[in-house]
Amino acid sequence: MANSGQKVVLITGCSSGIGLRIAVTLAKDEKKRYHVIATMRDLKKKDKLVEAAGDAYGKTLMLLPLDVCSDESVRQCINNVKDRHIDILINNAGVGLLGPVESISIEEMKRVFETNFFGVVRMIKEVMPDMKKRRSGHIVVMSSVMGLQGVVFNDVYTASKFAMEGFCESMAVQLMKFNIRLSMIEPGPVHTEFETKMMEDVAKMEYPGVDADTVRYFKDVYLPSSIDIFEAMGQTPEDIAQCTKKVIESNSPRFRNLTNSLYTPIVALKYADETGGLSVNTFYNLLFNFGPLMHITMSILKCLTCSCLRRRTISPN
Ligand SMILES: NC(=O)c1ccc[n+]([C@@H]2O[C@H](COP(=O)([O-])OP(=O)(O)OC[C@H]3O[C@@H](n4cnc5c(N)ncnc54)[C@H](OP(=O)(O)O)[C@@H]3O)[C@@H](O)[C@H]2O)c1
Secondary structure: OOOOOOEEEEEOOOOOHHHHHHHHHHHOOOOOOEEEEEEEOOHHHOHHHHHHHHHHEOOOEEEEEOOOOOHHHHHHHHHOOHHHOOOEEEEOOOOOOOOOHHHOOHHHHHHHHHHHHHHHHHHHHHHHHHHHHHOOEEEEEEOOHHHOOOOOOOHHHHHHHHHHHHHHHHHHHHHHHOOEEEEEEEOOOEOOHHHHHHHHHHHHOOOOOOOHHHHHHHHHHHHHHHHHHHHHHOEOHHHHHHHHHHHHHOOOOOOEEEOEHHHHHHHHHHHHOOOOHHHHHHHHHHHHHOHHHHHHHHHHHHHHOOHHHOOOEOOOO
């Protein structure tokens, strides 16, 4: 149970990756300022988190089951929190989807929206009324650079994050009136199981209904570039956890928080030309006309951003 003065933080999707690392980072806070409720849809996957939490497990960190796709699971989880009191909600759970749209069923697309969009909406709807009554709270949402900028062959994942960005941008204004803050965390590529799971899915793909040219662009042009980008620009879950900690500890938390400064110019392209031509043409050229040049650039970047020269995490303030 939380001590008086401790903030109650509930995090979704803590079985691996970013969610696990945020939970451990906050639970191990030196001043013990947080009581972390780390949730996951299948508690059988708790071992990695429990091991990483060490002594904090059972003290500043506890576990609860929570599937963000189920109304019942969300309600039960929040009812199991003392007085339903949550100071900070971190919506982290998410799934990816990659590949030519023609080969993806509408059912698979709905699954992505059910988790990445409706999962967040479901959590906010359950927690927000109590925060409003108390006139305090902070809602954090794990978005993505792909919530700000479309990326070829990530069409549906990108759409789910755009949907969430639009929802949150609208909600933030109303919530501010109740002294509730809303912050988006927008990472670029991060080395987690997310990347592994997507690559495993891609390896199993059969591309029904997709023409040969599109399959070739996806497999021989997009995938190698994507791997280059992950290797050159990828952050660690620890980078994202530190950025999230800074956001929740700020006296005036920012609404948008890009975690990777290397992406700032890419996002800026979109706002530099309201017709959209600049960003669409730039991405087209990078992928289809300057592929080899991009490979060389990413290789140089990989060297420049390694170890001590790496300055990847920007301070949100
Ligand atoms: N990795 C990246 O490059 C990257 C970049 C930008 C943004 N993000 C975002 O960061 C967040 C975390 O991703 P990650 O990279 O840490 O990937 P990850 O290691 O695959 O973690 C995703 C987490 O979400 C959980 N989850 C999936 N569906 C769920 C559901 N219905 N209910 C509850 N939990 C569910 C997974 O649980 P199970 O173990 O049960 O599947 C897992 O714990 C996602 O929102 C993702 O979109 C990731």
